Amino acid sequence: MSMRTLDDLDVKGRRVLVRADLNVPLEGETITDDGRIRASVPTIKALVGRGAKVVVCAHLGRPKGKADPKYSLGPVAGRLGELLGQDVAFATDVVGDSARSTVDKLQDGQVALLENLRYEPGEESKDDAERRAFAEKLAGLAEVYVGDGFGAVHRKHASVYDVPRLLPHAAGGLVVAEVEVLKKLTESPERPYAVVLGGAKVSDKLGVIANLLSKVDRLLIGGGMAYTFLKAQGHEVGRSLLQEDQLDQVRGFLAEAAERGVELVLPVDVLAAVTFAPDAEHDVVESTAIPADREGLDIGPKTRELFASKLADAGTVFWNGPMGVFEFDAFSGGTRAVAEALIARTAEGGAFTVVGGGDSAAAVRRLGLPEDGFSHISTGGGASLEYLEGKTLPGLAALED
Numbered sequence: 001m002s003m004r005t006l007d008d009l010d011v012k013g014r015r016v017l018v019r020a021d022l023n024v025p026l027e028g029e030t031i032t033d034d035g036r037i038r039a040s041v042p043t044i045k046a047l048v049g050r051g052a053k054v055v056v057c058a059h060l061g062r063p064k065g066k067a068d069p070k071y072s073l074g075p076v077a078g079r080l081g082e083l084l085g086q087d088v089a090f091a092t093d094v095v096g097d098s099a100r101s102t103v104d105k106l107q108d109g110q111v112a113l114l115e116n117l118r119y120e121p122g123e124e125s126k127d128d129a130e131r132r133a134f135a136e137k138l139a140g141l142a143e144v145y146v147g148d149g150f151g152a153v154h155r156k157h158a159s160v161y162d163v164p165r166l167l168p169h170a171a172g173g174l175v176v177a178e179v180e181v182l183k184k185l186t187e188s189p190e191r192p193y194a195v196v197l198g199g200a201k202v203s204d205k206l207g208v209i210a211n212l213l214s215k216v217d218r219l220l221i222g223g224g225m226a227y228t229f230l231k232a233q234g235h236e237v238g239r240s241l242l243q244e245d246q247l248d249q250v251r252g253f254l255a256e257a258a259e260r261g262v263e264l265v266l267p268v269d270v271l272a273a274v275t276f277a278p279d280a281e282h283d284v285v286e287s288t289a290i291p292a293d294r295e296g297l298d299i300g301p302k303t304r305e306l307f308a309s310k311l312a313d314a315g316t317v318f319w320n321g322p323m324g325v326f327e328f329d330a331f332s333g334g335t336r337a338v339a340e341a342l343i344a345r346t347a348e349g350g351a352f353t354v355v356g357g358g359d360s361a362a363a364v365r366r367l368g369l370p371e372d373g374f375s376h377i378s379t380g381g382g383a384s385l386e387y388l389e390g391k392t393l394p395g396l397a398a399l400e401d
């Protein structure tokens with residue numbers, strides 16, 4: 001794969017649209033983890049240093065094509081400014097009057113951030129014409145495009161896929177660095193190769209399993225992902241996260257894993273809570289006996305040991321998705337146990353370990369674990385997984401053209 005990089009672009013005095021991934025966790029207007037903002041800084045700084053007028057665009061959450069103050073990038077503009085050490089002008093719309101006038105006022109070396117791309121229905125539209133019409137408006141704000149939102153390169157969205165077709169373009173430093181690491185995992189992973197999957201984007205990430213089964217030796221499933229597997233095996237999962245419409249698909253994965261000799265490891269116990277709350281009353285129960293009125297919010301102690309033992313001799317580990325609702329201290333133990341198992345394996349020099357995903361990376365930091373305890377922490381979960389599947393990612397393909 002050959003992607004043009006920043007060095008191939010003439011940016012001085014030009015308006016450069018940078019597609020970043022600034023999808024950070026928020027509590028109200030407070031950013032609880034700024035990892036993705038920090039990861040976007042080197043590329044923006046490089047462009048500032050070269051005298052570009054930098055127009056940053058990004059998404060936050062899933063507002064589904066409508067303006068919703070809950071998903072405003074306003075708080076992110078403030079934090080980005082602090083990290084850059086210069087003001088970031090914030091446009092209160094994406095391609096409207098505010099965006100145009102904010103961009104028009106930019107001097108060389110100044111930075112603006114547009115409002116959440118996903119306020120615009122064209123951004124994520126499956127209708128090519130609608131998506132392209134929005135892409136043209138977005139491209140109209142700039143003269144050059146830099147793709148640096150690694151966490152979103154698996155999305156065929158206007159800002160990721162269509163805009164680079166309309167402007168001279170290059171990959172930013174973050175995308176280049178992320179791809180370099182993931183290449184290592186796809187080309188010749190040391191074995192046993194284990195993938196640990198969890199998190200809450202169950203529907204999205206179940207899709208990657210079909211292709212991963214031909215590449216990995218072990219697949220450990222925890223977090224919100226596990227309950228669809230347990231249900232597919234015929235167990236009741238109470239009020240736990242469940243992707244009912246994908247049960248047949250999951251039964252297929254269980255059969256295929258067995259056929260291929262891939263060890264598919266599921267929780268044997270879980271913390272079953274009466275409600276979804278930080279102080280929820282809960283008990284450790286067998287994963288085959290989750291009461292109907294309870295929801296599984298973390299993997300249990302036996303599962304933590306089981307997962308750690310399956311990672312103890314791995315040569316390569318990719319982990320995406322927390323093992324439980326780590327944001328609540330009472331349900332963060334499973335995520336901590338998996339993270340610590342990876343750190344131990346990395347320290348022994350025995351494995352190449354990669355953590356991917358906004359929340360997984362945030363969990364590592366929230367739990368006070370050392371970021372340099374892993375071989376790499378990726379800003380993209382779904383994006384990394386789809387890369388490991390061997391898929392062509394729309395946002396990377398667009399940067400190659």
Ligand SMILES: Nc1ncnc2c1ncn2[C@@H]1O[C@H](COP(=O)(O)OP(=O)(O)O)[C@@H](O)[C@H]1O
Nearest residue numbers: 199200201223224297324325357358359360381
């Ligand atoms: N058992 C569970 N039930 C509900 N939510 C869960 C469970 N386990 C993990 N989660 C949630 O998954 C979210 C992260 O999922 P996801 O976005 O898929 O991860 P990443 O951002 O690392 O790719 C976290 O907010 C966490 O609280």
Ligand SMILES: O=C(OP(=O)(O)O)[C@H](O)COP(=O)(O)O
Nearest residue numbers: 023151152357358380381382383
């Ligand atoms: O958080 C993200 O992905 P991740 O949770 O897979 O790491 C990216 O910002 C993409 O967001 P999306 O999954 O809503 O398209």
